Amino acid sequence: MxxxxxxxxxxxxxxxxxxxxxxxxxxxxxxxxxxxxxRTHTDNSLGVSADLGAAWIHGPIGNPFTPIAHELGIEYGETDFINRSGNVVQAYGKKGEPLDMVEYTAGHYAGAAAFALQSGSLLVDPPESAPQSLADGLASLPRPEGMSQAKQFGFDFWVDLHLTYLCAADRETINWNLMDTTVRLPGDDYFIYGxxxxxxxxxxxxxxxxxxxxxxxxxxxxxxxxxxxxxxxxxxxxxxxxxxxxxxxxxxxxxxxxxxxxxxxxxxxxxxFGQYEKVVLRFDDFYWPRDKQRLISFHDPAENEPQLFPLWFNIGYYTGEPVILAYHAGALARFINEWDDETLVGRATEALRQMTRNETIPDPVGYVRTGWERDPFSRGSYxxxxxxxxxxxxxxxxxxxxxxxxxxxxxxxxxxxxxxxxxxxxxxxxxxxxxxxxxxxxxxx
Ligand SMILES: Cc1cc2nc3c(=O)[nH]c(=O)nc-3n(C[C@H](O)[C@H](O)[C@H](O)COP(=O)(O)OP(=O)(O)OC[C@H]3O[C@@H](n4cnc5c(N)ncnc54)[C@H](O)[C@@H]3O)c2cc1C
The missing domain is CATH 3.50.50.60 (FAD/NAD(P)-binding domain)
Incomplete structure (x- = not known):
C-alpha cells in the first residue's frame, strides 16, 4: 500500500x-x-477556554466549522464587529472619555462606504499612478466633511486599524490591488468559547x-x-x-x-506573513463594562511610542468570568514582543486603568501571552x-x-x-x- x-x-x-x-x-x-x-491553540489555565490562535469562526454561513461546533455541542456566540446592534462596542477617546457610540458607529459605516467608493472608482477610472499599498489607498480616500471627533475615530478605525489587524500587517506593506482577492464568508463571526x-x-x-x-x-x-x-x-x-x-x-x-x-x-x-499577538488577563472582578464585547481605545500614546493597547476583547461577555484580552498586529505586535512578561502585563493593566479612568484596578490574578513571531514552528501569525x-x-x-x-x-x-x-x-x-x-x-x- x-x-x-x-x-x-x-x-x-x-x-x-x-x-x-x-x-x-x-x-x-x-x-x-x-x-x-x-495556529489553533486553546489555553485553559485561566479557568476559561482562551484561544491564543484562531478564536472565531469567521463568517459562519458556509463555514465547515459551524456544523462541527454544533454537532460537538461547543458553545459559541456572535461577535458584532461593526457594532450593527449599536450597543456591544464601547470606544474611548484620547483621555479615556467614553465616545458617543451612535456617532462612532456611523463612522464605521462611513468608512466602509468610502472604502467601497474608492475601490470602485479606481477600477472604473484608474489613475496614472495607482495605489500600491493600503497606505497609498488611504491617502486619497474620500472623507466626509464635518465629521464629529467620535465619527472620525470610527471612520479611521474601520478603514485603517481594522484592516491592518485583519491582515496582521502594516498599512505600507498591504497590497491594495489584491485586497479583494481574500473572500469573507457571510454572517456575524462566532466566537467559540466552550x-x-x-x-x-x-x-x-x-x-x-x-x-x-x-x-x-x-x-x-x-x-x-x-x-x-x-x-x-x-x-x-x-x-x-x-x-x-x-x-x-x-x-x-x-x-x-x-x-x-x-x-x-x-x-x-x-x-x-504577518504578526498578531494576544495577551489574556484574568482579574478578580470585572473592571470594565461587562455587557460590551469589545473596547477600543484611542488614548494618547506614551512619548516615543506608537499607540499601544488599542483593541480589547471581553471574553467575560461570553463566559461570565472576568477575563479580557488585548491584541496587537503588525508593527505594534513586533513592538510589544520586545517586552518581558512583567512589562507587558504591567503596561496592559495600566492601559486598562487609563481607558476606563479607574486607577484602582488591581493587578491581574493570571495571564497568558502569545509569541507566534518567535515560535520556530510558526514564525508569525498568518x-x-x-x-x-x-x-x-x-x-x-x-x-x-x-x-x-x-x-x-x-x-x-x-x-x-x-x-x-x-x-x-x-x-x-x-x-x-x-x-x-x-x-x-x-x-x-
Ligand atoms: C493570533 C492568531 C489569531 C487568529 N485568529 C483567527 C480566527 O479568529 N479565525 C480564523 O479562522 N483564523 C484565525 N487565525 C488563522 C488560523 O489560525 C490559521 O490560518 C490556521 O490555523 C493555519 O492552519 P495551517 O494548518 O495552515 O497551519 P498551522 O496551524 O500553523 O499548522 C502547521 C503545523 O506545522 C508544524 N510544523 C512547523 N514546522 C515543522 C517541522 N519542521 N516539522 C514538523 N512540523 C512542523 C507546526 O507546529 C504546525 O502545527 C489566527 C491565527 C493567529 C496566529
Missing part, C-alpha cells in the same frame, strides 16, 4: 491526513510541537496516526517517492504533503532536495497579500512538485489567513493525490 507523510498537524495537516485515511490510504502525520492544532478550537481539532484528529514531537528537517523527493528526515529518524513515502506555515518556508529551515523550483521560492518570499506580490503567487505556492504537495492557509486562493481556509486546503491536497494516483475513490467527508 502507498504511504503518505503529512508534515504538520495544524488544521490543514489534520484534514489532509483525515481525508487520506478515510479513503483507505496509509497517512502518517509528523508534528514538531508536542501538541496538535498548530472548549475552543481544541475541541474541534481533537475531534478531527480522532483515529489518525499523528506523531507529535517529530520535527522534519529535510525532504528528498524524486519521481518515484520521497525520504523525509526528522528528529525521529527517516520515513520513506510515496507522497509528502507539506503544511508548515509560510513563515517556516520563508526561513528555509526545511531543506528540500532538489531545491524547490525558483518560481515557487519567489512566491514564498513575495507573499506576506499570511497577507504583500506589496509586490503577484496575483498567482498563492496558486504557485500550492502547486505540487512531482510527489511533493503543499497545503496550509497561505496556499488557499481566497480563504487565506483563516482556519477554514487551512481546513479546505488540506482536503483539496488529499483529493489531488487521490485523483492523480489512486483513480476513482469515494469519500465520506
Amino acid at each position: 502507498k504511504k503518505v507523510i503529512v508534515v504538520g498537524a495544524g488544521m490543514a495537516g489534520l484534514m489532509a491526513t483525515r481525508t487520506l485515511h478515510e479513503a483507505g490510504v496509509e497517512a502518517i502525520c509528523l508534528e514538531a510541537r508536542p501538541r496538535i492544532g498548530g 472548549g475552543g478550537y481544541k475541541a474541534i481539532t481533537t475531534h478531527l484528529a480522532d483515529g489518525l496516526d499523528i506523531r507529535t514531537g517529530v520535527e522534519v528537517t529535510q525532504i528528498a523527493y524524486q519521481d518515484s517517492g520521497a525520504m523525509v528526515e526528522s528528529s525521529a529518524g527517516t520515513f520513506a513515502a510515496d507522497f509528502v504533503v507539506v503544511t508548515v506555515p509560510l513563515g517556516v518556508l520563508k526561513a528555509d529551515v526545511i531543506k528540500f532536495s532538489p531545491s524547490l523550483p525558483t518560481k515557487k521560492q519567489e512566491a514564498i518570499q513575495r507573499i506576506g 499570511s497577507f497579500d504583500h506589496v509586490g506580490q503577484k496575483a498567482g503567487d498563492r496558486d504557485t505556492l500550492r502547486q505540487p512538485v512531482g510527489r511533493l504537495y503543499f497545503a496550509g492557509e497561505a496556499t488557499h486562493p481566497h480563504f487565506n489567513a483563516s482556519a477554514h481556509g487551512a481546513y479546505e486546503s488540506g482536503i483539496w491536497v488529499a483529493r489531488q493525490i487521490l485523483k492523480n494516483y489512486y483513480g476513482n475513490v469515494t469519500f465520506s467527508i
Whole structure:
C-alpha cells in the first residue's frame, strides 16, 4: 500500500491526513510541537477556554466549522464587529472619555462606504499612478466633511486599524490591488468559547496516526517517492504533503532536495506573513463594562511610542468570568514582543486603568501571552497579500512538485489567513493525490 507523510498537524495537516485515511490510504502525520492544532491553540489555565490562535469562526454561513461546533455541542456566540446592534462596542477617546457610540458607529459605516467608493472608482477610472499599498489607498480616500471627533475615530478605525489587524500587517506593506482577492464568508463571526478550537481539532484528529514531537528537517523527493528526515529518524513515502506555515518556508529551515523550483521560492518570499499577538488577563472582578464585547481605545500614546493597547476583547461577555484580552498586529505586535512578561502585563493593566479612568484596578490574578513571531514552528501569525506580490503567487505556492504537495492557509486562493481556509486546503491536497494516483475513490467527508 502507498504511504503518505503529512508534515504538520495544524488544521490543514489534520484534514489532509483525515481525508487520506478515510479513503483507505496509509497517512502518517509528523508534528514538531508536542501538541496538535498548530495556529489553533486553546489555553485553559485561566479557568476559561482562551484561544491564543484562531478564536472565531469567521463568517459562519458556509463555514465547515459551524456544523462541527454544533454537532460537538461547543458553545459559541456572535461577535458584532461593526457594532450593527449599536450597543456591544464601547470606544474611548484620547483621555479615556467614553465616545458617543451612535456617532462612532456611523463612522464605521462611513468608512466602509468610502472604502467601497474608492475601490470602485479606481477600477472604473484608474489613475496614472495607482495605489500600491493600503497606505497609498488611504491617502486619497474620500472623507466626509464635518465629521464629529467620535465619527472620525470610527471612520479611521474601520478603514485603517481594522484592516491592518485583519491582515496582521502594516498599512505600507498591504497590497491594495489584491485586497479583494481574500473572500469573507457571510454572517456575524462566532466566537467559540466552550472548549475552543481544541475541541474541534481533537475531534478531527480522532483515529489518525499523528506523531507529535517529530520535527522534519529535510525532504528528498524524486519521481518515484520521497525520504523525509526528522528528529525521529527517516520515513520513506510515496507522497509528502507539506503544511508548515509560510513563515517556516520563508526561513528555509526545511531543506528540500532538489531545491524547490525558483518560481515557487519567489512566491514564498513575495507573499506576506504577518504578526498578531494576544495577551489574556484574568482579574478578580470585572473592571470594565461587562455587557460590551469589545473596547477600543484611542488614548494618547506614551512619548516615543506608537499607540499601544488599542483593541480589547471581553471574553467575560461570553463566559461570565472576568477575563479580557488585548491584541496587537503588525508593527505594534513586533513592538510589544520586545517586552518581558512583567512589562507587558504591567503596561496592559495600566492601559486598562487609563481607558476606563479607574486607577484602582488591581493587578491581574493570571495571564497568558502569545509569541507566534518567535515560535520556530510558526514564525508569525498568518499570511497577507504583500506589496509586490503577484496575483498567482498563492496558486504557485500550492502547486505540487512531482510527489511533493503543499497545503496550509497561505496556499488557499481566497480563504487565506483563516482556519477554514487551512481546513479546505488540506482536503483539496488529499483529493489531488487521490485523483492523480489512486483513480476513482469515494469519500465520506
Ligand atoms: C493570533 C492568531 C489569531 C487568529 N485568529 C483567527 C480566527 O479568529 N479565525 C480564523 O479562522 N483564523 C484565525 N487565525 C488563522 C488560523 O489560525 C490559521 O490560518 C490556521 O490555523 C493555519 O492552519 P495551517 O494548518 O495552515 O497551519 P498551522 O496551524 O500553523 O499548522 C502547521 C503545523 O506545522 C508544524 N510544523 C512547523 N514546522 C515543522 C517541522 N519542521 N516539522 C514538523 N512540523 C512542523 C507546526 O507546529 C504546525 O502545527 C489566527 C491565527 C493567529 C496566529
